[in-house]
Amino acid sequence: MKVLPIVMVALLLGTGAAQAADVNCRGAAGGTEEFRYAWRLRGGLGWIAGLLFPRSGVGNLKTTYPKSGEHAINSSLLITSSQGTSGGFYAYESQMDEGGQNTLMTYHGYAWGSKSRKERTIFDYVKRLARIRKETPEKIEDKVKPLPPDQLRDVLTAIYYLRQHADQIRQPMQTSIYSDGKEYPVIFRPIESKPFTIEGEHLIALGFEIVDAPGGKKWPGGVRLYISSDARRVPLRIEIQQSMASMQLDLKSIEACAVVQAAK
Numbered sequence: 001m002k003v004l005p006i007v008m009v010a011l012l013l014g015t016g017a018a019q020a021a022d023v024n025c026r027g028a029a030g031g032t033e034e035f036r037y038a039w040r041l042r043g044g045l046g047w048i049a050g051l052l053f054p055r056s057g058v059g060n061l062k063t064t065y066p067k068s069g070e071h072a073i074n075s076s077l078l079i080t081s082s083q084g085t086s087g088g089f090y091a092y093e094s095q096m097d098e099g100g101q102n103t104l105m106t107y108h109g110y111a112w113g114s115k116s117r118k119e120r121t122i123f124d125y126v127k128r129l130a131r132i133r134k135e136t137p138e139k140i141e142d143k144v145k146p147l148p149p150d151q152l153r154d155v156l157t158a159i160y161y162l163r164q165h166a167d168q169i170r171q172p173m174q175t176s177i178y179s180d181g182k183e184y185p186v187i188f189r190p191i192e193s194k195p196f197t198i199e200g201e202h203l204i205a206l207g208f209e210i211v212d213a214p215g216g217k218k219w220p221g222g223v224r225l226y227i228s229s230d231a232r233r234v235p236l237r238i239e240i241q242q243s244m245a246s247m248q249l250d251l252k253s254i255e256a257c258a259v260v261q262a263a264k
Contacts, residue, residue, distance in 0.1 A: 031065035034256040035235060037249040039079060054081040054088065059249045061235065062256075063160070071098045075156045079247075088112040094156040100164055106154040106178060121181065123147060132181050145181075152178045155210075155223060155240075162188065162208045162225055163233040174213050177221075184219035186210050194226055196236050198251070204229050205236050232257075 037059035057080050064074045073096045081087030093107040102125065109118035118135040128147045133140065153161060158177060162169065172189035191207040205226035212219040222241035228234040238249040 031067060032256050033063050034254070035061045035251060036253045036255055037061065037238070038252050039247055039249045042246045042248050057081040057087075058252075061238075066098050072096065072104060073098060073100060073160070075160060077156060079249075092154075092156055094154055094160075096157050096160065100157070100160055101151070103152055103154055103157045103178065106157075119181065121178070123152065130181075134181075148176065148183050150176045150183070152176050152183060154178050158188070158210055158223070159225060159235065159238070163227055163235070166206050166208070166227060166229075166233055169208065177210065177219055179219070179221065182217070185213035185216035186219055187213045191224070193229075194237075196226070196228075198236070203236070 038056070039059050040056040059080075060076075060078045062076050066072055075094045075096070077092040078085075079090040081089075088111055090110040090112075091108065093105070094103060095105040096103055103123060105120065105122050107118070107120040110116060116137060120133050122131045123129075124131060125147070130145050130147050132143050132145065135141075153175065154177065158175075169188060169190055172187045174185060174187050176183045177186045178184075188208060188210055191209050193207055194205045196203045196205050206229050208225045208227070210223040210225075212222070220242065224237075224239040224241070225235060226237040228236055234251065234254065236251045240247045240249075
């Protein structure tokens with residue numbers, strides 16, 4: 001039965017406004033921003049996925065900007081059941097250069113029931129190599145492959161890019177997504193804006209999506225992102241699509257605000 005791997009790929013990477021969310025800062029946190037979400041599975045076959053792992057839970061998206069003397073931006077997304085990591089988790093981590101242009105490292109791991117996996121890729125731009133380590137309960141596999149000439153982004157660094165360049169993306173642009181050790185040609189494109197009402201505050205969210213680019217290796221995923229139109233560019237909703245199910249993350253609170261804003 002291949003439902004679990006298919007849905008896990010979907011996690012790599014809603015209806016109405018994000019309820020009971022707090023869009024105000026909760027105090028300075030240095031160069032860190034942190035967003036909390038509620039997630040749920042959607043889609044016609046989402047109930048099948050729900051037989052194998054929870055259909056809803058919580059998510060935490062955190063970005064840490066470099067301090068003086070540092071040169072990397074670190075981003076992470078932790079997705080768990082409502083019981084926390086004890087009920088299973090899916091984790092992503094990304095590292096970018098301080099300009100947010102190049103992905104330096106990408107990681108994803110999960111543990112749901114008896115299934116678990118970890119994969120980390122380090123991008124060596126000097127030698128033009130990707131160094132990949134995959135770990136499962138059965139084995140550890142290391143391999144090295146050439147870096148493609150195109151600029152690479154994983155899902156987290158793609159979301160960061162869209163937040164940074166929301167004002168400039170007026171028409172579709174082609175780029176690449178790195179997922180599960182492979183590169184896929186994709187298109188970033190703007191979609192219609194959406195109104196959100198959060199804690200009585202009416203916001204207009206700018207919409208973007210990442211979709212498979214025709215004529216190349218087919219990416220088995222899709223992302224739709226709604227971000228606030230103010231200077232913070234807060235991700236109000238993240239939708240990750242797959243053929244069998246999709247995951248929708250709706251903002252519940254802003255736990256920390258960075259000194260270095262996502263967009264200036």
